Amino acid sequence: MPSWTDIQQFLVTGLSLGGVYALSGVGMVVLYRATGVLNLAFGAVGAMGALIAWQLINHSGLNDWLAFAVAVLFGGVVTLAYGMVFGRLLAGRDPLVKATATLGLTLILLGVMDLLWTTSGGASRSLVIPTDNNTFQIGQISVTYTNVIALALGLVITIVTGVFLRYTKLGTAMRAMANDREITATLGVPVQRVTAAAWFGCGLLSGIAGVLLADLVALDATTLTFLVISSLAAALIARLRSIAITFAAAIVIGVVDAELTPVQSVSNYRDMTPFVLAAIALLVLNRRRVITIGRQGM
């Protein structure tokens, strides 16, 4: 039985990871609602941004925060570019086809990352956000400001996105497009611009998530790419609809995954948490009669 200190310490880790999963999940949900694309390349884009930041900091001597800004911007630009080209080309297709296409982007990015920043030869890299070094104590546990930022960003982005979708013109346009794209277009809403905004916003979030996860977990292309599954799990539990539930689910996933670390008997299997939770969510929450009228599939 892990000690109380352990539980508290891992709670801190869990909450910060959960915060990052939350902001990733929110990004994926909003993009899915606006365009019908489940962006499975979210993690890969963030990973590449993080590696670019690492490169700039360690090899070009760029200021840390500038490098992070570049990473975030890179995420936005790459995702936007993909959305404008392939999002448009595949606009009328089944969501499955659109999601599979993002897997294509994932492979391309994984290949590029391994080419430019190869992991063979035992080279290990790490990305350190300056706030890692500022810690404060709550009782016996130490909390870095990075942890606080991660959780806070998750919360803030969820709230801001909610407000944005509800009260701004662009946000309302996105909700309208999620509802019915054709009618929205006939109402004179600049559909292409709204779509572009959704893609760019999702990209920015993937850049932010990439930098944070690179700091909190590891700066490794494959690890970061497939951490998207945890955010995906949160989004699926929310049925790809409610960002509030996405936030809650993400926090739960992060905390459960972290809290199982000190429990010796299941520690090896704790990485199954997002998979298991997502599978349960898919089976229980998304159950519906499978009747397809016509298939616009592969």
Next chain:
Amino acid sequence: MANPAGVRSEEPTKATEATGASDPAARRPPASRVPEASALVRPAVIVALLAFVLLALPSLLSLYYVDALTQAAIYSIVALGLGLLVGRVGMVSLGQAAVLAMGAWVAARILFATGLPYPIVLLAAGLITMVLGTLVGLPALRLSGLYLALITLMLAGAITVVLASINFPNGGHGFTGYNASTVHIPPIRRPSIATTDPAYFRYVVIVAALMFLLVLAHVSLRPGRAWAAIRQSESAALAAGINTTLYKLWAFALASFVTGVAGGLLAGGSRYLYSIDFQTQDSITLLAVVLMGGIYSIWGAIVAGLLLELLPALLNSWGVSADWLTILFGVGVLQVLTTAPAGLVDQVPKDLARLGRLVLGLFRRTAPATGSSSK
């Protein structure tokens, strides 16, 4: 009713010419009427090719390429299963690498624990994997398209984590057969008639041919027709009285079976198994090559296997990084999904034909005009 010899059931056009109609962006494979003569030529070519591969090829190539081709043959079986799911039934599975790992694990465990003959082991691996795959498929059948793909990804991820924990059998005792402190890990044994690499290559090709025949048999008979109906419109199939749940399960079971057998072959081929060889990324790469090879055709599976295993071997020998291939596969996925859903097998002949026409057109235009039709 058309001439049975002329109606080649492996020809995808019959099943897909109707199904392509619902997808405006997909280019439909042409409905070709196969004339009598070529109906006999085709199986003859296949038999000749098979004979060449079995008898002549191993002696022509170095062991390096024999090994690469063995892997290619094994993965073409996996691609066959995935192609069946995606192309014939319309179900995308992002977890076939995990199924392959399961098959390899079961085979390795049995091979270490017992002295059973190889065909029995392969059969057992296939059947156990089939049962597991069906169990997994059962609740997932309620899901459609995207959600089905996602749950296969989730379940595959879970299996990968479990495998990383219990590891592959290495001759130890207990259920998992893994002994963490073993210094000299014994290699997994091979069939007594095929212990050398070239001999094992022939063994694999024969088993692969049997798997292809098995799938072909399914596709030509009632399951194939049911799958075609389900792929076109599940509600229409239901209305026609087809038990869609049963046939979808059947597809899962068949795909899992052949993949399990492939896993068994992989165990004997690689001789040492590590969980790092079966990662989530591999499932995605597998889907990529299957899409590129062509999901509507049996030949597409062979192309997929070659893409996955022969190309890296070639690149390696030329000193080019395999990462270029990952990038290529990613581009391939995008290309296939946007323009050529039927994959390379369909696309390359068409491109070659178009190239041929272009060249002929050039000739006609530069030839001296003899009252030609072109102004």
